[in-house]
Amino acid sequence: xxxxxxxxxxxxxxxxxxxxxxxxxxxxxxxxxxxxxxxxxxxxxxxxxxxxxxxxxxxxxxxxxxxxxxxxxxxxxxxxxxxxxxxxxxxxxxxxxxxxxxxxxxxxxxxxxxxxxxxxxxxxxxxxxxxxxxxxxxxxxxxxxxxxxxxxxxxxxxxxxxxxxxxxxxxxxxxxxxxxxxxxxxxxxxxxxxxxxxxxxxxxxxxxxxxxxxxxxxxxxxxxxxxxxxxxxxxxxxxxxxxxxxxxxxxxxxxxxxxxxxxxxxxxxxxxxxxxxxxxxxxxxxxxxxxxxxxxxxxxxxxxxxxxxxxxxxxxxxxxxxxxxxxxxxxxxxxxxxxxxxxxxxxxxxxxxxxxxxxxxxxxxxxxxxxxxxxxxxxxxxxxxxxxxxxxxxxxxxxxxxxxxxxxxxxxxxxxxxxxx
Amino acid sequence: xxxxxxxxxxxxxxxxxxxxxxxxxxxxxxxxxxxxxxxxxxxxxxxxxxxxxxxxxxxxxxxxxxxxxxxxxxxxxxxxxxxxxxxxxxxx
Amino acid sequence: xxxxxxxxxxxxxxxxxxxxxxxxxxxxxxxxxxxxxxxxxxxxxxxxxxxxxxxxxxxxxxxxxxxxxxxxxxxxxxxxxxxxxxxxxxxxxxxxxxxxxxxxxxxxxxxxxxxxxxxxxxxxxxxxxxxxxxxxxxxxxxxxxxxxxxxxxxxxxxxxxxxxxxxxxxxxxxxxxxxxxxxxxxxxxxxxxxxxxxxxxxxxxxxxxxxxxxxxxxxxxxxxxxxxxxxxxxxxxxxxxxxxxxxxxxxxxxxxxxxxxxxxxxxxxxxxxxxxxxxxxxxxxxxxxxxxxxxxxxxxxxxxxxxxxxxxxxxxxxxxxxxxxxxxxxxxxxxxxxxxxxxxxxxxxxxx
Ligand SMILES: Cc1ncc(C[n+]2csc(CCOP(=O)(O)OP(=O)(O)O)c2C)c(N)n1
Ligand code: SF4
Ligand code: SF4
Ligand code: SF4
Ligand SMILES: [Mg+2]
Numbered sequence: 001x002x003x004x005x006x007x008x009x010x011x012x013x014x015x016x017x018x019x020x021x022x023x024x025x026x027x028x029x030x031x032x033x034x035x036x037x038x039x040x041x042x043x044x045x046x047x048x049x050x051x052x053x054x055x056x057x058x059x060x061x062x063x064x065x066x067x068x069x070x071x072x073x074x075x076x077x078x079x080x081x082x083x084x085x086x087x088x089x090x091x092x093x094x095x096x097x098x099x100x101x102x103x104x105x106x107x108x109x110x111x112x113x114x115x116x117x118x119x120x121x122x123x124x125x126x127x128x129x130x131x132x133x134x135x136x137x138x139x140x141x142x143x144x145x146x147x148x149x150x151x152x153x154x155x156x157x158x159x160x161x162x163x164x165x166x167x168x169x170x171x172x173x174x175x176x177x178x179x180x181x182x183x184x185x186x187x188x189x190x191x192x193x194x195x196x197x198x199x200x201x202x203x204x205x206x207x208x209x210x211x212x213x214x215x216x217x218x219x220x221x222x223x224x225x226x227x228x229x230x231x232x233x234x235x236x237x238x239x240x241x242x243x244x245x246x247x248x249x250x251x252x253x254x255x256x257x258x259x260x261x262x263x264x265x266x267x268x269x270x271x272x273x274x275x276x277x278x279x280x281x282x283x284x285x286x287x288x289x290x291x292x293x294x295x296x297x298x299x300x301x302x303x304x305x306x307x308x309x310x311x312x313x314x315x316x317x318x319x320x321x322x323x324x325x326x327x328x329x330x331x332x333x334x335x336x337x338x339x340x341x342x343x344x345x346x347x348x349x350x351x352x353x354x355x356x357x358x359x360x361x362x363x364x365x366x367x368x369x370x371x372x373x374x375x376x377x378x379x380x381x382x383x384x385x386x387x388x389x390x391x392x393x394x395x396x397x398x399x400x401x402x403x404x405x406x407x408x409x410x411x412x413x414x415x416x417x418x419x420x421x
Numbered sequence: 422x423x424x425x426x427x428x429x430x431x432x433x434x435x436x437x438x439x440x441x442x443x444x445x446x447x448x449x450x451x452x453x454x455x456x457x458x459x460x461x462x463x464x465x466x467x468x469x470x471x472x473x474x475x476x477x478x479x480x481x482x483x484x485x486x487x488x489x490x491x492x493x494x495x496x497x498x499x500x501x502x503x504x505x506x507x508x509x510x511x512x513x
Numbered sequence: 514x515x516x517x518x519x520x521x522x523x524x525x526x527x528x529x530x531x532x533x534x535x536x537x538x539x540x541x542x543x544x545x546x547x548x549x550x551x552x553x554x555x556x557x558x559x560x561x562x563x564x565x566x567x568x569x570x571x572x573x574x575x576x577x578x579x580x581x582x583x584x585x586x587x588x589x590x591x592x593x594x595x596x597x598x599x600x601x602x603x604x605x606x607x608x609x610x611x612x613x614x615x616x617x618x619x620x621x622x623x624x625x626x627x628x629x630x631x632x633x634x635x636x637x638x639x640x641x642x643x644x645x646x647x648x649x650x651x652x653x654x655x656x657x658x659x660x661x662x663x664x665x666x667x668x669x670x671x672x673x674x675x676x677x678x679x680x681x682x683x684x685x686x687x688x689x690x691x692x693x694x695x696x697x698x699x700x701x702x703x704x705x706x707x708x709x710x711x712x713x714x715x716x717x718x719x720x721x722x723x724x725x726x727x728x729x730x731x732x733x734x735x736x737x738x739x740x741x742x743x744x745x746x747x748x749x750x751x752x753x754x755x756x757x758x759x760x761x762x763x764x765x766x767x768x769x770x771x772x773x774x775x776x777x778x779x780x781x782x783x784x785x786x787x788x789x790x791x792x793x794x795x796x797x798x799x800x801x802x803x804x805x806x807x808x809x810x811x812x813x814x815x816x817x818x819x820x821x822x823x824x825x826x827x828x829x830x831x832x833x834x835x836x837x838x839x840x841x842x843x844x845x846x847x848x849x850x851x852x853x854x855x856x857x858x859x860x861x862x863x864x865x
Contacts, residue, residue, distance in 0.1 A: 082634075085635075107616055
């Protein structure tokens with residue numbers, strides 16, 4: 001890194017240490033982010049976020065209007081209404097609740113409303129299960145949302161605040177989700193550093209700013225908001241003559257977010273002294289590695305500790321944590337994995353009839369490389385099954401053999417870690 | 422009809438950029454309402470009920486805006502003094 | 514072409530009546546309710562402008578037009594997916610002269626809840642540019658009785674200050690006339706066809722307005738555009754109360770009801786004259802009160818018309834008028850009578 005030993009604007013001694021779990025950290029971050037409307041519905045393991053926020057409201061600590069909706073579908077619908085009316089809107093959910101929201105997720109992004117959603121990742125039914133995996137997150141993969149995955153509670157706090165800034169960036173204007181692993185992060189206490197309220201307020205530039213838009217029937221640029229002074233119509237019917245064109249600006253905006261996420265990561269670093277890789281990917285000992293493990297979420301913590309042990313024993317192994325799942329940072333990943341011999345993708349969800357979702361993304365990224373690494377998909381941790389260091393070691397031992405063999409037979413390219421045979 | 426625009430010209434979030442007054446729905450019409458001003462009492466019932474906002478009150482009389490009138494005949498049916506007749510449009 | 518002039522309300526003499534509603538920030542003026550139609554035409558523009566693609570003779574735009582004449586000032590309109598929404602927003606055109614949003618089919622009430630919450634939060638923090646901004650929903654029967662009911666009930670329970678106007682054309686018209694919870698018994702629809710065994714829909718219409726009364730929200734009413742003064746008064750009351758209000762407006766659909774376009778208003782008059790669709794309002798303080806024509810009928814029962822008068826002009830009930838279906842017709846008449854009698858018992862202004 002070019003900048004040597006930057007002194008952050010808020011060094012640790014100016015920050016406030018708090019003992020919070022992941023849900024509380026997110027609720028606290030939202031509280032500091034000057035949110036106007038929270039519309040939410042409880043579901044384990046997200047509940048603490050809703051409960052905490054209700055307390056802030058009950059104690060008059062926030063100006064937020066809290067809408068205790070009757071379903072997640074209504075939660076996202078109310079956020080769409082609130083954001084269209086000019087509010088900064090926030091909600092949170094998990095699993096079945098996210099499934100119920102899906103219809104409106106596409107509408108939120110199509111209408112370019114910078115809503116922030118915390119997803120406490122949990123397995124999908126059936127069988128019903130309250131514990132973590134990433135199957136719910138993939139429901140929203142193509143919904144047009146920016147999706148950021150945090151590894152620990154500190155990052156959950158940091159990313160929630162960053163999410164508002166990314167979502168509301170003038171060239172982005174897209175809803176953004178912050179993902180944490182259910183129970184592993186949502187219910188685990190961690191000492192984290194938090195900023196004073198005014199620092200967050202300043203970082204976000206105060207309340208939400210409304211972008212401008214130009215329509216033929218006003219001779220001036222007008223606010224993109226439901227505004228009695230300059231009425232606009234949101235959510236129109238567009239058929240084959242316009243639908244296609246209307247989707248393109250959305251794609252441009254989410255790709256623009258690649259730069260914005262990086263930039264916000266740097267700004268956060270200057271403010272707090274903390275950053276997560278380049279914001280998009282968080283590599284650990286990847287540069288000279290023969291084997292690289294790709295993962296998302298809290299599992300990366302466990303993997304990193306095992307990777308460190310193997311490094312000490314001389315194995316050239318690294319970890320690449322993907323932080324921004326959408327937009328997917330193809331070029332960063334390609335640059336980092338270019339010289340790797342074996343890439344193993346850790347998927348915390350199945351893709352029935354197909355490889356795991358993250359594997360497909362990585363495969364598509366590497367396809368255009370001249371010398372493609374060997375690629376293997378490991379599905380792990382479904383329904384909250386723990387990823388133990390032993391499991392990671394078992395996997396790495398197998399990978400070493402695979403590397404020696406020089407290839408992985410087709411029937412072995414999808415493997416399961418930690419399932420009883 | 423405006424020419425179709427490129428994606429570069431689509432406003433944020435796809436808000437509508439033109440007013441539907443550009444769309445002349447008058448060409449749907451098979452029957453044309455004709456007001457007999459000598460019978461009209463200016464009661465404004467036709468103006469009130471027209472679903473297409475096609476009856477105009479200019480301060481002195483009511484008249485039909487044929488740009489939008491779809492020829493539904495509600496005005497003629499509701500007119501208390503039967504001052505409106507629906508006459509077939511002659512095709513061009 | 515760019516419309517350069519920012520239109521004003523009231524309408525100036527000689528100005529076109531199709532312009533957007535503009536309320537400059539800080540605008541405090543409240544529109545009075547005007548029932549003199551010439552005055553109304555000179556002072557008010559409807560919230561809907563022409564060029565919309567609703568069928569000729571559709572009553573839905575008349576409901577919106579009349580309701581908007583009773584709006585009191587800055588108003589945001591929310592629409593559920595359905596004929597009204599689709600036909601007024603075909604890209605790149607809009608027919609809405611007021612700020613308008615369509616989110617999805619089943620969530621108009623939830624969307625409105627969010628807008629209302631946003632207005633409150635903005636007001637609390639000094640960022641709202643008006644004293645009040647009213648929120649009005651227009652949703653069809655499908656979006657209200659069926660798929661949107663949960664969101665509506667939630668909005669009512671939470672007490673959002675929103676006026677929800679149901680335009681009830683008694684079926685899913687936008688998707689091609691399928692039955693809904695608001696379709697009356699024996700009506701033909703494409704999913705309750707009249708066959709050799711079944712005589713149209715098998716179930717009665719859900720009493721949606723009574724269900725909203727059971728929520729004990731500040732204001733509930735029924736209305737039709739044919740009874741325009743009654744409708745306008747009710748809309749204004751619904752906007753003025755603090756908290757949720759619900760107006761059930763019957764809205765004829767020539768395409769789905771299979772009637773002549775010209776009689777859209779006439780048919781709604783008949784719906785009230787036959788007591789198929791009684792006009793009433795309800796508040797927690799007053800209970801049920803009959804209004805307009807229904808009050809007249811209550812006072813003079815001889816004015817009550819047989820249900821045939823409502824059915825005979827509609828193709829969807831054609832089979833009921835066949836001699837072999839006499840019994841079905843009687844069943845329907847009995848049902849209408851029972852509901853009407855029940856209402857007479859509840860309405861405090863009905864003669865005893
Ligand atoms: C979730 C969902 N299900 C189904 C549809 C398809 N759909 C669109 S409009 C409509 C019917 C609308 O009926 P109603 O609310 O009565 O309005 P109308 O068109 O009759 O005015 C249906 C079924 C949809 N848009 N969304
Ligand atoms: S309804 Fe008839 S009488 Fe009344 S204003 Fe219209 S044309 Fe004239
Ligand atoms: S025929 Fe219908 S659309 Fe034309 S002016 Fe009369 S009421 Fe309006
Ligand atoms: S189908 Fe019925 S409700 Fe829909 S636009 Fe036509 S007349 Fe109106
Ligand atoms: Mg309908």
